[in-house]
Amino acid sequence: MNKAQRRAFDIAVWALLLTMPYWMGAIGGYTELATRIVVMGLAAMSLNFLLGFTGVLSFGHAAYFGLGAYGTAMAIKYLAQGTLLSMAAGIVIATIAAAIIGALIVRRRGVYFAMVTIAFGQVFYFIAFRWNVVTGGDDGLTGWHRMPIDLGLANLDIFGNDKAFYYFALVIFAICVAIMAMLLNSPFGRTLLAIRENERRARFLGIPIERHIWLSFVISCLFVSVAGTLYALLNNFTDPRALRFDLSGNFVIMAVLGGMRFFWGPLIGAAIFVALQDYISSHTENWMSAIGLVFVLVVLFFPRGVLGILRGRSAE
Amino acid sequence: MTLLQVRNASRHFGSLIAVDDVSLTVEPGELRAIIGPNGAGKTTFFNLISGFFKPTSGAILFDGEDIGALTCEQRVQRGMARTFQVTEIFPELSVADNLRIAAEVAAGLRMKIWLGGAIRREIDARVDELLSMGNLTDKKDKLVGALSHGDQRAAEILMALALRPRLLMLDEPTAGMGDQETYDIARLIRRLHKQERLSVLLIEHDMRVVFNLADRITVLAQGRVLAEGTPDEIARSETVQAAYLGKAAA
Amino acid sequence: MTQLILYSVFNGLIVGAFYALMALGLSLILNLSGVINFAHGGFLAIGAYLAYTLIPVIGFWGALVLAPIVTAMIGLAVERAMIRPLYGRDPLYGLLLTFGLAYIIEDGTRFFWGAQSVPFQVPGWLTSPLSNQFFFLTGYRLFMIVIVAIAVGGLFFVLTYTRLGMRIRAGTHDLDTVSTLGVNVGLLRNLNFGIGIYIAGLAGVLAAGLLGLSPTMGASLLMPSFVAIIVGGLGSLLGTLLGGLLIGLASGLTAVFFPSATEAVIYVMMGLVLLVRPRGLLGEEGRMH
Numbered sequence: 001m002n003k004a005q006r007r008a009f010d011i012a013v014w015a016l017l018l019t020m021p022y023w024m025g026a027i028g029g030y031t032e033l034a035t036r037i038v039v040m041g042l043a044a045m046s047l048n049f050l051l052g053f054t055g056v057l058s059f060g061h062a063a064y065f066g067l068g069a070y071g072t073a074m075a076i077k078y079l080a081q082g083t084l085l086s087m088a089a090g091i092v093i094a095t096i097a098a099a100i101i102g103a104l105i106v107r108r109r110g111v112y113f114a115m116v117t118i119a120f121g122q123v124f125y126f127i128a129f130r131w132n133v134v135t136g137g138d139d140g141l142t143g144w145h146r147m148p149i150d151l152g153l154a155n156l157d158i159f160g161n162d163k164a165f166y167y168f169a170l171v172i173f174a175i176c177v178a179i180m181a182m183l184l185n186s187p188f189g190r191t192l193l194a195i196r197e198n199e200r201r202a203r204f205l206g207i208p209i210e211r212h213i214w215l216s217f218v219i220s221c222l223f224v225s226v227a228g229t230l231y232a233l234l235n236n237f238t239d240p241r242a243l244r245f246d247l248s249g250n251f252v253i254m255a256v257l258g259g260m261r262f263f264w265g266p267l268i269g270a271a272i273f274v275a276l277q278d279y280i281s282s283h284t285e286n287w288m289s290a291i292g293l294v295f296v297l298v299v300l301f302f303p304r305g306v307l308g309i310l311r312g313r314s315a316e
Numbered sequence: 317m318t319l320l321q322v323r324n325a326s327r328h329f330g331s332l333i334a335v336d337d338v339s340l341t342v343e344p345g346e347l348r349a350i351i352g353p354n355g356a357g358k359t360t361f362f363n364l365i366s367g368f369f370k371p372t373s374g375a376i377l378f379d380g381e382d383i384g385a386l387t388c389e390q391r392v393q394r395g396m397a398r399t400f401q402v403t404e405i406f407p408e409l410s411v412a413d414n415l416r417i418a419a420e421v422a423a424g425l426r427m428k429i430w431l432g433g434a435i436r437r438e439i440d441a442r443v444d445e446l447l448s449m450g451n452l453t454d455k456k457d458k459l460v461g462a463l464s465h466g467d468q469r470a471a472e473i474l475m476a477l478a479l480r481p482r483l484l485m486l487d488e489p490t491a492g493m494g495d496q497e498t499y500d501i502a503r504l505i506r507r508l509h510k511q512e513r514l515s516v517l518l519i520e521h522d523m524r525v526v527f528n529l530a531d532r533i534t535v536l537a538q539g540r541v542l543a544e545g546t547p548d549e550i551a552r553s554e555t556v557q558a559a560y561l562g563k564a565a566a
Numbered sequence: 567m568t569q570l571i572l573y574s575v576f577n578g579l580i581v582g583a584f585y586a587l588m589a590l591g592l593s594l595i596l597n598l599s600g601v602i603n604f605a606h607g608g609f610l611a612i613g614a615y616l617a618y619t620l621i622p623v624i625g626f627w628g629a630l631v632l633a634p635i636v637t638a639m640i641g642l643a644v645e646r647a648m649i650r651p652l653y654g655r656d657p658l659y660g661l662l663l664t665f666g667l668a669y670i671i672e673d674g675t676r677f678f679w680g681a682q683s684v685p686f687q688v689p690g691w692l693t694s695p696l697s698n699q700f701f702f703l704t705g706y707r708l709f710m711i712v713i714v715a716i717a718v719g720g721l722f723f724v725l726t727y728t729r730l731g732m733r734i735r736a737g738t739h740d741l742d743t744v745s746t747l748g749v750n751v752g753l754l755r756n757l758n759f760g761i762g763i764y765i766a767g768l769a770g771v772l773a774a775g776l777l778g779l780s781p782t783m784g785a786s787l788l789m790p791s792f793v794a795i796i797v798g799g800l801g802s803l804l805g806t807l808l809g810g811l812l813i814g815l816a817s818g819l820t821a822v823f824f825p826s827a828t829e830a831v832i833y834v835m836m837g838l839v840l841l842v843r844p845r846g847l848l849g850e851e852g853r854m855h
Contacts, residue, residue, distance in 0.1 A: 057658050104840050111602055111657045112800055115792050116840065122789050123833040130826045186429040187420040194417050197406035204366070204404070205421045205479060206392035212426075245789075249604075249665045256662065288673035295666025299659045300651060 013264055017170060021163050031162040032234070033278055035169050037271045039230045042173050044254035044266030046223035049180055051252065052260030053189070054216040055196030057110070059248050060117030063124045064221040066243030067094035068228025070128060070135060073238045077144035083158065084149065087229040094225030095218060097124075102217040106210045118245050128240040140239025158233075169230050176223050181263065183219065192216050224251075249295075257298050259305030268306050317380055319344045319515050320365070320483055325374035327364050334360040336539035337374070342483065347509045347516040349526045351550075352536035353560060358519045359401060361536065362487055365517075366398050367391045379482070395482035399472045401491060407461030411452055411471055414460050415443045418478035446474045450504060466497030470504060477508060484508065485517045490525055498522060505529060527551070535559065574822035575815065580707055580776075582814015583714040584769060586807045588787050589794035590721060591765035593806040596795070597738045598758045601649060601660035606766050606791065607784025608671030613637040613767025614774035614783060615679050618686060626689050630713075634767035641763025645756050653755070668785075676781040683780040710772050717768055718807060721761070725803070734758050738801070790817075793836045799849020808847060 020034040047061045071090030075081045081089065105116045128135045135141055146165070149156040158165040183189050191212055194202040203209050232238040241247065250273065258269025276294065281287040302309065320342040327335040334357045342348050350358050364371055367388035376383055383391055406414050419442045420426060425435070447453045450470040455463060460471050469489055476484055489505065490498040502525045508514050509529065520526045526533065526547070533550045535542040537559045543550060550556055588606065595603050617633035624632065644667070652659045688706055725731035733754055737744045745751045770784070777783060790813060798809025813832040820831040827834075839846060 051658075057656075057661070059661060104837070107844065111596065111600055111661075112796075114657070114661060115602060115796060116836075119789065119792055119796065119833060119836055123830060123837075126829040126833070130830070183429055187417075187425040187431060188427055188429050190413070190417045190420065191426050193409065193413075194406055197409060198404055200400075201404040201406065201475075203388050204392055204398060205418050205475065206389050207421055207426055208389050246669075249662070252658070253662060253666075256658070286673050286677060288669045289677075292666040292669030292671075292673065295662050295669065296648065299663040299666070300648065303655075303659060 009264070013267070017173075021166050029275070029278075031166055033274065035162075035166045035230075035234055036278075037274050038166070038169050038173050039227050039234060040251075040254065040274050041267035041270040042176055042230070043224050043227035044251050044258070044270045045177065045180065045263075046220050046227060047251045048255040048260055048266045049184070049223065050216050050220035051255055052262075052265070053184055053196060054192040054213060055199075056213055056216065057114045057252075058117040058217070058220070059114045059252060060119070060121030060245065061221065061224050061251050062243055062245060062247035063117075063121035064094040064098050064225045065228035065231065065247065065251075066124060066128065066238070066240075067097055068225030069232035069238040069242045070141065071225075072229040072232045073141045073144060074134070076147070077141060082149065083147055083233065087226070087233075090229040090232070091222060091225050094228065095222045098218050098221030098225075099214075102214045102221070106214045106217065118248070121243065121245050121248055125240050125243040125245075128243055136239070138240060140237055142237055145236040146233040165234070169234070172226060172230060176226055180219075180223065184263070188212075188215075250291075253295050253298060255305075256303065257294070257305055259307030259309075259311075262305070262307040262311075265305055265307045272306070317344075318342070318377075319346075319379060320517070321377040322365065323375045323377070325361075325364060325371040325376060327360060327369065328372045334539055335364060335371075338536070338539070338541050339374075340534055340541070340544075342515055342517055344482075344515055345513055346531045347505075347518065347529055349518045349520055349530035349533045350536060351520060351523075351526055351533060352542070355538075356536040357539040358536055359487055360539075362398065362485060362517075362519060366396060366485060392479065395480075396485060397476035397479045397481035397483070398485035399469070399476055399487055399489060401487045403465075403468045403472050405460050405468060405472050405475065408459055410457050411460045411463070412443055412447070412456040414471055414475055415446050415478055416440075418475040419443055419446070422479045442478070446478055449477070449507070450474045451500075464497075466493055466500060469493070469497075469501060473501075473504060473508075477512070477514075481514070483515045483517060487519045488521060489518070490520065490522050498525065501525075502529060570822060571819075574818045576707075576818075577821070578815040578818015579811065580710065580814070581818055582811040583711055584773060584787060584810075585790045585794045585814050586810025587714050587717060587765055587769045587772075589791040589798070589806045589810045590718065590803060591762035591769075592791050593795050593803055594721075594734075594765075595759055595762040597801055597803075598734055598741075599649070599653065599660075599755050600657055601652070601664065602657070602792075603759075603762070604661060604664035604788070605644075605667035605671060606664075606762075607786075607788035608668045608675075609637055609641060609763045609766040610770035610773065610784040610787060611675050611779075611781060612640065612671060613770030614686075614779050615675055615770075616767070617771040617774060618679070618684060618779055621687055626687065630768075630771055633771050634764050637767030637770070638760045638764035641766075642756055642760045645759040649759070650752060650755070672781050672785070679779070679781075681781060683778045686774040686779055688775040706775055710776065713768070713772060717765060721765065722803070724761070730754075730757060790814075790832055793832050795846075796836050797839045797846060799846025802846070802848040805846055805848030812847075 021031045024030060024034045043065055047058065050056050050058055068090040071093040072086045075086035075089040101120050105113060108116055129138055146159050148159055156164060156168065158168045191202065191207050194205070194207060195209060195212060199209055228242065231242060254269035254273045255266040256269065257272060258267065259265030277287065277291060280290045318341050322338060322340045324337050324339055325335060326333065326337055338361060352358055363369065365376055367386060370384055378394055378396065383394065416439060419439050423439065447456050452467060452470060455467065460468060463471065473486065473489065486505065489501050493501065505516065506529055509516050530547055532545065533547055534544045535550060535556050542559055543553050543556050588610065592603055592606050595601055613633050616636055617629040620629040620633055648663060649660065652663060725735055733744060733749050737754055741751060773783060794810035794813055795806050797813060798805030798807065813835055816831050816835055817828055821828045
């Protein structure tokens, strides 16, 4: 894909995103579904910063997604903070956790690293589960909702208006995605690519591998926590499932399904996954098997993902 | 000041003595070749110098500094760059990007998230310079994993060169190459040695390359230094011939 | 007080025995094939449900023998069809595949046997307590420990004294050399996987007697098995065994004295191990890369 093609693709993606609430209905969707796609898309793209671009597999990203969600929910419910401040609370908590845990595990690699990320994710799941007084336990944290944002000049009613919240989420998404793109196109971002391509060679160019992987991990968790805050706001609710490892697995499959070597791949994967999940679960009780089947089929037959297949075709 | 000084370095793996009391010096501007039969411990010796593990005993001094406690990255940052027996490059990136990453790290930019136009042009110029040194300018946008073996090796050497190293360590650069590729690589190494005045430590099996390029040669066998000297001296040495022909060393 | 402590220690050991059994199967597969078998819990459930279905037909002892074998056969088929194509690829794909399998298996058991927990018929004489003072020492619990001990002993025997076992151990260290010696590596992996799944199926039958059956029974044992491997050390089966027993013990004691931290305590132990001795209690250096 040369530069012009990439530009065109970017424009197409943004055009679709900007207008999604309007054409969603026409294909059987609804605004909230569109927002969910944006939120999950951000989560998957954040995970892919680490997975597809640094070459490090984390299977525990839901922990930081959930921490963002719970942080926001608790800030709104217990501290009566506004939306933006509550989001900040969730993001800060999750990022600090990521920084500490990342430092503990960064010397491991491959399968072992993945196992440890899963295990750490579970710690937070159990805390949320058990600490019912604060977190609402298995029932989740209810009794709060997102507040309209007072921008001084105008009031953004993100609570009452679904479309308003969609565009709010889209703005947050755009900021995060722009920062990620800038990072990946910088010398620092190229060191991450180097680590993905060949860790030994990267080390022997003088790149301190562990430190750069730690940074990539923290950045990735920071953005996934932003997605988590949006998720809590979207549902006016959060529960321990936002922390569970099956959600982590879903993030990974979204990235792989869309194409983890591509910047927009995870967004595409998230769109397909979220839409599919929504459609299947409204038609049958056995949606779990269907999701499981998606995992198996993607791994066996479409490992390069949708964009990988499309690019392969266009190269011929 | 001696650039690299290895003093009585040994490396044991349990009861296996891979490197046994080896001493060696490399002066600035020298091209030193290390030769020896298979299993002589040459690559292990390289790994010792470049920081894969610490010596079981002995010391390694680079520019007078004891580098025994330094990590691999730190040794690279001190000015030691190396290539590997199996070419280590970034296969799914273009040749230009491979060199760009090396050049950026060398220029201290590895943590930069934004590059001003002036610095970017400097890096571009450096990449172009390196590409022309290895005759890879017309292949610069190709994925380096898709290049021929010889071109990949050249790219790897250029990446090491991008770091502006004081000492260039090459582990069997002509392994698996035909005559033409061997000639091209040897010519590249000679150019780097003479024109860029790089100090080079070279492991090689191809004697034509060794005897053409080396200022001095060290012969290793069974982890020990068997002989050391100029190409002429080594060519005439009976102990060396015996080692290569398999008779017990005198 | 001593009753309470003994009770919690005993309970902890039982739980630990399960964790260890699960973790051993998981570890076996991980060491040789580099695959984290997320579906391991699912195979445990399959073993349990198969036993449940077989008991009316061939009785408890028949089910105890047959269910793990059938489960292992299913495992062999799955490995051949779905996991073998993934060797040599990024470990990511093995994880994703077994993850998806876990979903399918859980949903499948729900489909065939219903979402509710079902009771499991254990021979009556096993469930009565053996001692008036130590009420928790039921025959079944002792029986379970005996079976687990036999299974673990059997596993170590197979690995140490049979040709298959030696090839597995050799393959764990250096698969390339093993293959150049003429061993069929694909078959070796396949059988190794089968052994791991057999153990999972056996654990399922035993767990059913203790916990009853539900489609999610495997998932709750899977995570602690991971922790057991991390605590015990990657690459060491003895370490995994020890790790399982240790975290079971810790969790048993915590359940009695500090119940809300029961699950979290094993993760705290994991965190400690990672801080203080990252390679695990008996792990080998350099196994982490």
